Amino acid sequence: MSSSSPPPELVCPAGSLPALKAAVDHGADAVYIGLKNETNARNFPGLNFDEISARAGIQYARQRGRKVFMAINTYAQGVDITRWTRGIDQAADLGVDAVILADIGLMRYAAQRHPGLRLHMSVQSSATNYEAVNLAHELFGVQRAVLPRVLTLDQVRHVIEHTPVQIEVFGFGSLCVMVEGRCLLSSYATGESPNTHGVCSPAKYVRWEEGAAALDARLNGVLIDRYAKDEPAGYPTLCKGRFAVQDETYYALEEPTSLNVITMLPQIMAMGVSAIKVEGRQRSPAYVAQVTQALRAALDAAAHDGARYNVKPAWQQALGKVAEGQQQTLGAYSRPWR
Structure with a gap:
């Protein structure tokens, strides 16, 4: 990759x-x-935007030459889809730079009602191949697709080589054991799916029970984890809980960890990826600032230095401090056994 890329x-x-x-x-x-509301996949109390704060945020970003996308990335429910369609109407009225959609029915609505509105295909669409991406492009004019975090670098490259659609991949943030958009664990425990209600562990089902020697975290009565008095306690999700299996208690499905691709930026950029995404709308402004600053510096260095790119320890230290479980991984991007 040239230094001018x-x-x-x-x-x-x-x-x-x-x-x-x-x-x-x-x-x-x-x-x-x-x-x-439940139109977005981070529907936690105290988070997200109403019309007043959205307009203020868009104005702040525009004054500084930045873009704002609106995630309406859960699936509309057949009983009443008006909350989702109103969300698309509101996004268009606000003048966002793009709306991120998972539901193809909502893509159809947006394309027909707001033909000038730029559409991005959410990771919740579970588009793991170029045929799915191209279909959304041909039918609804989707211009960018966010790929699930289960694809190898070669698989991402294969998608890019066979689609005119811009491809966005995750660069940092909490990992999920499932292919995004296909998780049923939450609905098994609570009856509410992240695809329909916007949260994989709805806060109303979360209970913390403090005992004499430990802190129990439960999701709708299911014991997800038990923390010692001096042990950091994470938000309870089924996929990252510790369970007793054959007389051992451990992270049976997945350990808490964060994807971090900072060492692989030159390879990712050389494939023609259009955007690097950070996970974490449920995280604090301090997290956002720290991750953004580190990735901004790394991306600029990778673009400028090309083959001479080196990861600075300060970047890794900054990202390590906010990684889930204080652990980082390359995820599916690194498959040495292939």
């Missing part, structure tokens, strides 16, 4: 107006936000 767009999370400002101030090219 521009870096991919850095797309950062904003679960609140302070987080949006933190992302913009620390180098994000674009931020993605959601509404205060």
Whole structure:
């Protein structure tokens, strides 16, 4: 890759107006936000945007030459889809730079009702091949697709080589054991799926029970984890709980860890990836600022230095401090056994 190659767009999370400002101030090219309801996949109390805060955030970003995307990335329910369609109408009225959709029915609605609105295909669509991406492009004019975090670098490259659609991949943030958009664990425990209600562990089902020697974390009565008095306690999700299996207690499905591709940026950029995405609309403005700043510096260095690119320890230290479980991984991008 030549030293003159521009870096991919850095797309950062904003679960609140302070987080949006933190992302913009620390180098994000674009931020993605959601509404205060189940139309978005980070539907936590106290997070997300109403019309007033959304307009303020869009104005703040635009004044600084940055973009704002609206995530309406859960699946509309047949009983009443108006909340989702109203969300698309509201996004168009606000003048967002793109709306991120998972539901193809909503893609159809957006394409027909708001033909000038740019559409991005959410990771929740589970588009793991170029045929799915191209179909959304041909039918609804989708211009960018976010790929699930289960593809290898070769598989990502294969998609890019066979589609005119821009491809966005995750660069940092919490990992999930499932292919995004296909998880049923939450609905098994609570009856509410993240695809329909926007949260894989709805706060109303979360209970913390403090005992004499330990802190229990439960999801709708299911014991997810038990923490010692001096042990950091994470938010309970089924996939990252510790369970007793054949007389051993451990992370039976997945350990808490964060994807971090900072060492592989030159390879990812050389494939023609259009955007690098950061997970974490449920995280604090401090998290957003720290991750954005580190990735901004790394992306600019990778674009400028090419083959001479080296990861600075300060970047890794900054990202390590906010990694889930204080652990980092290359995820599916690194498959040495292949």
